[in-house]
Amino acid sequence: MIEKNGYIRDLFRQPLGAPVAALGWVKTRRDSKGVHFIQLNDGSCFQDLQVVVEAGAIPEATLLHATTGACLRVSGELIASPGAGQAVELKAREIHVYGPADPATYPLQKKGHSMEFLREIAHLRTRSNTFGAVFRVRNALSFAIHKFFQERGFIWVHAPIISGSDAEGAGRMFQVTTLDLMNVPRQGGQIDYTQDFFGKSTNLTVSGQLEAEIFALAFSNVYTFGPTFRAENSNTPRHLAEFWMIEPEMAFCDLDGNRKLAEAFLKDIIAHVLDHCRPDLEFFNKRIDPTVLETLEHVAASSFEHVTYTEAVRLLEKARDQGRAWEFPVFWGADLQSEHERYLTEEVFRKPVVVTDYPKEIKAFYMRLNEDERTVRAMDVLAPRIGEIIGGSQREERHDVLLSKIRAQGLREQDYWWYLELRKYGTAPHAGFGLGLERMMMYLTGMKNIRDVIPFPRTPGSAEF
């Protein structure tokens, strides 16, 4: 393996003349009469190591296999580079080819590929500039998220992946079963789940929130960070069937505290990535979206806008009165559509906007009812270009109010027996929110399709790799 300080990114900092060895994959190669240039990358940083092979230094038979895509170990000496693109380069004394790559069939070439094509070769796209940068940023982002919460004393909760709750109310779920689908046991016309693995019907989790609430009412501040699954037939650049979600949950916290934490959180993780992935972000800014760097720096430094749902509706009505044509009608009580969210965040405020206090009818049962009895303490953080990036709320901590809302929405209270008991024994005001990791990745990188910010995207009709 590559030792602690032996990555290519470390080699750039070694003194000139040092004997070094580099391991990695050939990104591209240029030949001239007396000299060959091999760009080597091990994934540790955006910049490739330029390997210089002088005529006669390496056997022809070896060089023949050191083509684009091949895996090499190159040993030699670090020297100052006379060329323009790099300060140092590796003068090769010896090259070992771990694995050649037939140039006639290796699909990655020097010119740019479409994201659609790269998606079809997800086993190789990891070696491209774009996806190298994407997954280094994804790693830095994940680390920044843990760091933010750990520094504040939050406990990381491993919420279950297999969920026994059959009524979480967040879209269609993937069923988990060991029943023989060719011969499903039945009891009175219904499927007999008592014979299933868990003795009941189970699904992949759509949210760890309810479990996080259990932990918040014991560990005060907690967060989940793990995969989530939605079986919705969504075909958009913003949806996946399997995605990662971060859900902090705080006891002794109201909507204001929730909103402030969300803002501090977003700014902090953006600052961390700006700090640790500069060359990758510069690449995104140059090749993917020329506004990325400016936007991130602006967001990290400025305060978010905050409007209530009622104020947001007023702004949208005002726009309509001034001639703006909305595809979907705007009135108090209607849910905000994509076009409305984008107008607020992209045109009115031009930065993230937090919308709070939505009508109770359009939000989930567990959100705390306001004194006006018409709105609930919900919040959505809307970001330019990608829409809702965070959704959260102060939770209903009053047992009787929660029970009446469960009944009013036609939910079966026995499905929520433990959720209700939390309100019966030592309840406390609490709040939390959910952040879609991939949505955040899109915001950070400027990548336009969510399938290109996760290693192996799962979407309707597609689970290759």
Place this chain on the structure above:
RNA sequence: UCCUCAGUAGCUCAAUGGUAGAGCAUUCGGCUGUUAACCGAAGGGUUGUAGGUUCGAGUCCUACCUGAGGAGCCA
């Protein structure tokens, strides 16, 4: 799931209903230091699939498949 657009060489794309092309990639040759290197040549095609219209279909029609964009659902 609905609406719209697209599918031609390994990749990105051309081609009035009338002989299927270019750039890059690949192979070969050339060039003393390149930076998506450069110069020259060559090979490379069941035009997504199945039908249909036509003397003739990459091009028009129908169905299906695949991909993308928009909408809904949501993170």
